[in-house]
Amino acid sequence: MGQVVATTERIVHAPAEQVRAALVDYTVTRPRILPEQYSEYRVDAGGQGAGTRVHWRLQATSKRVRVQDVTVSEAPDGSLVETDANSSMITTWRVHRADEGVSTVRVSSAWTGAGGIGGFFERTFAPKGLGRIHAALLDRLEQAVTTG
Numbered sequence: 001m002g003q004v005v006a007t008t009e010r011i012v013h014a015p016a017e018q019v020r021a022a023l024v025d026y027t028v029t030r031p032r033i034l035p036e037q038y039s040e041y042r043v044d045a046g047g048q049g050a051g052t053r054v055h056w057r058l059q060a061t062s063k064r065v066r067v068q069d070v071t072v073s074e075a076p077d078g079s080l081v082e083t084d085a086n087s088s089m090i091t092t093w094r095v096h097r098a099d100e101g102v103s104t105v106r107v108s109s110a111w112t113g114a115g116g117i118g119g120f121f122e123r124t125f126a127p128k129g130l131g132r133i134h135a136a137l138l139d140r141l142e143q144a145v146t147t148g
Contacts, residue, residue, distance in 0.1 A: 023141070049080070068087070
């Protein structure tokens with residue numbers, strides 16, 4: 001068993017404060033920007049940043065589905081941390097000012113992978129697949145913060 005990590009980063013053409021406000025809005029913005037791999041989305045508690053609890057079904061591949069019950073917290077550095085109660089997956093969102101009116105957004109998901117040959121394939125292919133899902137979410141995030 002080893003740690004599996006999927007990280008995606010991109011420039012978003014909006015101020016960091018606006019991008020972060022969109023990311024912590026689990027009631028309106030977050031469900032709008034989730035790509036089609038997410039379903040059964042609901043807010044179970046809160047809805048704005050730390051203390052929020054959300055549920056969704058993530059279908060990473062035709063055979064790989066994760067039902068996630070996520071609790072949101074904030075790290076001391078201001079990162080948004082989503083911890084899944086049903087697995088070891090933790091997703092961390094970091095937003096930094098890149099330039100005037102431009103932000104860098106980095107999303108990183110990490111979990112304890114399987115052992116053996118299955119673990120080899122998971123470590124090899126899962127980060128790429130989840131990276132594509134994260135990229136689609138970041139595309140939708142930029143669209144949400146630039147067009148409303």
